[in-house]
Amino acid sequence: MKKFILLFAIISVVWAMIVFAQTQDPKFSHKFHAEEVEASCESCHEAALNSNSPSDNLLPNHENCYACHDEDETECSYCHNDPDNPQEAQRITGLKAQFAHAKHAQSDEDCLKCHAGISQDDGNTMSSFIPGQSECA
Numbered sequence: 001m002k003k004f005i006l007l008f009a010i011i012s013v014v015w016a017m018i019v020f021a022q023t024q025d026p027k028f029s030h031k032f033h034a035e036e037v038e039a040s041c042e043s044c045h046e047a048a049l050n051s052n053s054p055s056d057n058l059l060p061n062h063e064n065c066y067a068c069h070d071e072d073e074t075e076c077s078y079c080h081n082d083p084d085n086p087q088e089a090q091r092i093t094g095l096k097a098q099f100a101h102a103k104h105a106q107s108d109e110d111c112l113k114c115h116a117g118i119s120q121d122d123g124n125t126m127s128s129f130i131p132g133q134s135e136c137a
Contacts, residue, residue: 026079026080026086026087026088026089027078027079027080027081027123028079028089028123029121029122029123030118030119030120030121030122030123031119031120031121031122031123032122032123034119035119037068039068041111041115042105043064043067043068044060044064044065045058045059045060045111046064048101048102048105048111049101049102049105050102051100051101051102052100052101052102052103053100054097054098054099056101057091058101059088059089059091060089065079114131114136115129115130115131116129116131117129
C-alpha cells in the first residue's frame with residue numbers, strides 16, 4: 001500500500017510539473033516580490049496561517065494583490081496574458097497529503113524550508129514547489 005501511495009504521489013507531482021510548465025496566468029514573479037519588494041510569503045498567502053487542510057486554496061486573489069497594487073490604475077494586461085480572457089492561477093489538486101500550514105506557521109518555521117527555491121521563481125513558468133515526503137523531517 002505504501003508503494004502505491006508513493007507511486008501516486010510521484011505521478012501527481014510529474015503531472016503537475018507538466019501542466020504548470022505552460023506560461024503562467026496570471027503573471028507573477030516570486031523572485032521580484034521577494035528580492036525587490038521584500039514581501040513576506042504571508043503578504044500574499046495570508047490564508048496559509050490558518051489553513052488546516054491540504055485542499056484549502058492558499059493562492060492569492062485580487063484582494064491580496066490590491067493590497068499593494070492600485071486597482072484603478074493597474075491594467076488587466078499587467079497580470080494577465082490575455083486580458084479579454086483572464087485566467088485564475090492554476091491550483092494543484094488531488095494530492096492526498098495530510099498537512100496543516102497553520103501548525104507549521106505557529107511554530108515559526110520558514111516557508112522556504114519546505115518550498116525551497118520558490119523565491120527564485122522568475123514567473124516565466126509556473127514551477128511546482130510542493131515538497132515531497134523526502135523533504136519532510
